[in-house]
Amino acid sequence: MDSPSGSARDRDFENMTDLERLQALVRIETPSLDSGAAARVVAVLAGWWRSVGAEVRIVDSASGPHLVAELSGTGDPVLLVGHCDTVWPHGTLTGDVPWVVDGDTVRGPGVYDMKSGLVVMLSAAERLRGRDHRAVRVVVVCDEEVGSPASRQLIDECTRGVSAVIGFESPHPDGALKVGRRGSTRLRLVVTGKASHAALDPGGGISAIDELVDQLGAVRELVADPALPGEVLCNVGTIGGGSAANVVPAHAEAEIGLRFVDPETERLVLEGLRALRPIRPGAALGVETLSHRPSWSPSASDTRWLGEIAAAAATIGQSLDGRPAAGAGDTNLIGSLGIATVDGFGPAGGGAHAVTEHASLRSLRSRIDLLELLLRSP
Known part of the structure; x- marks a missing residue:
């Protein structure tokens, strides 16, 4: 069955459910290198990050605008990495990949790769308001699907001084995180x-x-x-x-x-x-x-960071591990530098870059729970 209407995009972030937040992002079709589409979705994301207390900077580039958000807290920041572009052209929502919610499964262009990951970041950050938590830095680029030609320098700048990194691409099919990439x-x-x-x-x-x-x-x-x-x-x-x-x-x-x-x-x-x-x-x-x-081979710091995440997951009844992935992404640029990095923190699902693209709402909420716990830990 279909979910609530696209008017959810115009509502205040605090008054939206996680599903409505995801729908609002998916309804803004964002093919790579379409600067106008990127500007529309980045404007929404910027407003949402400001609503959870972050300082936001929009960085223009030849590919379109990117977003950097800083949420003050304890210690060196944890860097959250994502992208807002998709492989899908305009018109996909009314064509091959319409927005559909059927029980636990939600379908739509970019729902799995990786707009659901953006919702995980934001919804976890919302839960941190008024509580002690780690400092958080966020970078969302608009050209990942085409190799990040205009965002590489920004990503590099955002890694400076961070304690660890989490990428919000989709996980392995069994939900495992990605630690190392070709x-x-x-x-x-x-x-x-x-x-x-x-x-x-x-x-x-x-x-x-x-x-x-x-x-x-x-x-x-x-x-x-x-x-x-x-x-x-x-x-x-x-x-x-x-x-x-x-x-x-x-x-x-x-x-x-x-x-x-x-x-x-x-x-x-x-x-x-x-x-x-x-x-x-x-x-x-x-x-x-x-x-x-560049290739990212798992390092000792990656393994320690994965162990910290897995231990936190176990305290809330989640079982989690990680292993290398065949595909490349923006975390290659970071993990290859030796900074403690994991990727695949988006929810479970499948069909990335295919008309079968879908994500699990149950997994979405589990990832939000886990990220909240990680960021609350001193």
Whole structure:
């Protein structure tokens, strides 16, 4: 059945239920790199954070506005990390992924990845009002789904002086937290050749497509090298070039996605890719980095932080553990620095980036309970 109407967005934060808060955020469709959409949802979030007593700063960027909130308290702040953009285009709510509540399950674009996580942060912070608690810093960026091109520096600034970090992406399917993430790099391999008539002057041209095919073969050999210390996932996601069958192509390119378990493998592969050279005389080859998130291997500080969270969970009847994740996110940028970090503090659910996207309301409330307890602890 459907939940209450979208007018919940216009009500005071204190008078809204957690479900209404989530609905209000989901009703504002926020595809990445739409600065107007980001401004609308950040304005709502800014008002809500101010209502729970935080000092709020909105940071403009080429991708749109980001939000930083500071909630004064005891000790060095705990940094809460989230994003407000989704993979879904405008019109999804009235198309493939409508807002629906059916018992414990809520569906909608971005409900799982990761607007429910934003509600966890806010609802826990609301419960802290008038009580002793840890200092809290919040950063919500608007370009995570496209690699955080305009928010990396802000995220780095927000890590300064923090005691620990919690990311609010979705958890593992069993609800476990994410401690460690594969590094993720997107590259564009660009080849420039020379056009000529494929029949009248085949030798006068330089086929950019033939050169690209051979270069992709070299990439496959590089990432499959058994001497590498760790596994590499490599996906050629797009490929294009040429204009007609009777023209030797002068241009070709491919977009490549790479995932790394450890920093040394990442370094060796990326250095190898940058060292690629054209095979055909006269061809030109370029390697352009589109986005890069370093690999985050779990550290001793991450393990201690996870243990503190698990111990707190046990006191309220929750069982919780953590392990590395295959996907990358903004916590890669933080965990790779050695700062005590966990991710996946959003509620359980499934279907991220798919029309089956959904979240559990019961899990949402459990995460709020746990975060409140963590932030109340001295």
